[in-house]
Amino acid sequence: MSIFSKDLGIDLGTSNVVVYAEGKGIVLREPSVVAVDKNTGKILKVGAAAKNMLGRTPGNVVAMRPLREGVVSDYELTQRMLAEFFRQIFKFSFVKPRVVIAVPSGITSIEERAVVQIAQEAGARRVYLIEEPLAAALGTSLGFDGPDGHMVVDIGGGTTDVGVLTLNGLANSASIKVAGDNFDEAIIRYLRKKYGLIVGQTIAEEAKISVGTVYERKEPVETTVKGRDFKTGLPREISLSSTDMLEALRRPAHQIIEKILAVLEQTTPELVADIARNGIVLTGGGAQLWGMDKLITERTGMRCTVADDADSCVAYGCGKSLSWINRMQEGPINFARRKLLKE
Numbered sequence: 001m002s003i004f005s006k007d008l009g010i011d012l013g014t015s016n017v018v019v020y021a022e023g024k025g026i027v028l029r030e031p032s033v034v035a036v037d038k039n040t041g042k043i044l045k046v047g048a049a050a051k052n053m054l055g056r057t058p059g060n061v062v063a064m065r066p067l068r069e070g071v072v073s074d075y076e077l078t079q080r081m082l083a084e085f086f087r088q089i090f091k092f093s094f095v096k097p098r099v100v101i102a103v104p105s106g107i108t109s110i111e112e113r114a115v116v117q118i119a120q121e122a123g124a125r126r127v128y129l130i131e132e133p134l135a136a137a138l139g140t141s142l143g144f145d146g147p148d149g150h151m152v153v154d155i156g157g158g159t160t161d162v163g164v165l166t167l168n169g170l171a172n173s174a175s176i177k178v179a180g181d182n183f184d185e186a187i188i189r190y191l192r193k194k195y196g197l198i199v200g201q202t203i204a205e206e207a208k209i210s211v212g213t214v215y216e217r218k219e220p221v222e223t224t225v226k227g228r229d230f231k232t233g234l235p236r237e238i239s240l241s242s243t244d245m246l247e248a249l250r251r252p253a254h255q256i257i258e259k260i261l262a263v264l265e266q267t268t269p270e271l272v273a274d275i276a277r278n279g280i281v282l283t284g285g286g287a288q289l290w291g292m293d294k295l296i297t298e299r300t301g302m303r304c305t306v307a308d309d310a311d312s313c314v315a316y317g318c319g320k321s322l323s324w325i326n327r328m329q330e331g332p333i334n335f336a337r338r339k340l341l342k343e
Ligand SMILES: Nc1ncnc2c1ncn2[C@@H]1O[C@H](COP(=O)(O)OP(=O)(O)O)[C@@H](O)[C@H]1O
Pocket: 012, 013, 014, 015, 016, 017, 155, 156, 157, 158, 159, 179, 180, 181, 205, 208, 209, 212, 283, 284, 285, 286, 287, 288, 289, 290, 311
């Protein structure tokens, strides 16, 4: 048997699965992608190896993302993907872990039940669910020792989740289907329209990570993008700058800002004052987009910072909550309501 505890905190994201093991830290980080042989139904690859096949698979192989917009879209593939990740974590030992899984705050009870069943079928012994904004907040170094309010904005692949948190839990939250994937799509559209260049999602994402920008940069940066010419169909490369990106990404960036402003508007004046004092914290992979923090600061008039290890906060938060249920049943998280599976 492995030396570490059998309890796992799992960020089952649309783009990435991140797993935290008690006493060990992050033990797995893989893209939520599965490559399947269409003829046999056999899973060929999961994670990074499968993501590599997106857009370049032979006819009989499909590379798919089994989660969409934060929720399970393919039940069986999600279950098999998770089972494979458990196998990688526990190697050859037969371990049935207790797991805490983060789910979007807006999901239905049917969607919640699907996550619980998937985790059980993949090999979990007990399954607990936690609302994603809570997990994200727990995973940052925000102090949860007073009653005052905080705002956490998690920008993932499929959704951006805005949460207002107090010691008692989630005071207010909202989710919008605009996040990292939409930035990639905006880049694809921009390149086609402005440069007549066709690129796939992988190339668009790479360009976003290297020169993506949503706030004016004093020193613009550039990268080379390889694609196919729209007219000739032949390979062509262009130079793409952060100034181009500012234009390409304006719309999705502003949709996120509008959502944050809407949540602030629905929040009590007391909590808004707390948020103004504490600042807004960004988590999720998409939070690392250059200038997102600056844009939010400018538009809300409140200080906004990107959390350390932004793309691991949800998994860290799940891990943290796991140690709490060992010691006590009560706390800021209402596990009584969320605990769907008992011993
Ligand atoms: N440095 C970066 N700059 C901009 N976007 C990034 C960066 N790193 C990761 N991303 C984006 O973050 C998104 C994935 O974030 P993540 O929190 O893992 O998503 P999810 O919770 O949906 O699984 C992807 O769209 C990815 O392109």
